[in-house]
């Protein structure tokens with residue numbers, strides 16, 4: 713058991729079949745007590761119920777700093793400490809920059825980026841006091857390169873990378889580590905979209921020409937590594953978990969004869 717008796721919050725883990733749910737499931741299987749945080753209380757209860765007594769549902773809108781503060785302030789006395797926070801909530805409103813409205817921009821920035829800041833800030837207090845902790849932020853390949861139609865999302869996810877690095881260097885020697893994972897197409901809902909639309913089919917073909925889609929469990933395995941003491945010397949890292957796709961320079965397609 714790599715997380716025996718560790719206390720973890722995983723935001724956005726009420727989404728059945730999502731990355732957060734897979735992280736929560738893996739953490740519980742490794743001995744952690746997990747707070748299944750989601751804006752949708754019923755979904756959080758359903759996932760926590762399925763995971764058993766070591767999962768606790770928690771309704772929280774992570775785009776609201778008061779709710780994030782209240783969650784951490786509630787979890788710490790309930791369990792005595794907070795060892796792991798996974799800032800997993802993220803979503804997009806698709807649209808080219810030239811068409812993107814202010815409301816959509818702020819909605820995505822609040823949900824993906826401000827939420828991560830609120831989580832880091834809230835968790836640092838108990839983690840710095842106990843002189844240990846691991847914060848893992850979920851970014852995206854769209855945070856390290858341009859993706860058409862994902863302008864607000866990519867900007868937010870690039871911000872998540874920056875927040876990770878700043879939080880890591882600001883907390884050197886505190887015992888708290890902050891790292892970041894960049895998943896690629898890893899959920900059934902996303903891969904279902906690949907089959908449902910022409911641009912989705914083209915996206916899948918482009919991915920599969922070089923690599924493959926992933927699974928929530930493969931993302932959860934990387935998050936487990938960053939949460940556990942196996943990564944004690946890993947801090948401020950930005951880890952793509954994407955079958956290598958983000959390391960490829962797309963415009964060069966030469967073969968070696």
Ligand SMILES: NC(=O)c1ccc[n+]([C@@H]2O[C@H](COP(=O)([O-])OP(=O)(O)OC[C@H]3O[C@@H](n4cnc5c(N)ncnc54)[C@H](O)[C@@H]3O)[C@@H](O)[C@H]2O)c1
Nearest residue numbers: 724726727730731751773774800801802852895897898899
């Ligand atoms: N799905 C992919 O393949 C993929 C690829 C790259 C990056 N990511 C990133 O991985 C993370 C998880 O993605 P997913 O597709 O598994 O998500 P998902 O849509 O399956 O689940 C997200 C959950 O977050 C909850 N949520 C939404 N807004 C919230 C809020 N304000 N407060 C609390 N909970 C909220 C939703 O109710 C949902 O249960 C996201 O940050 C996403 O950007 C996913």
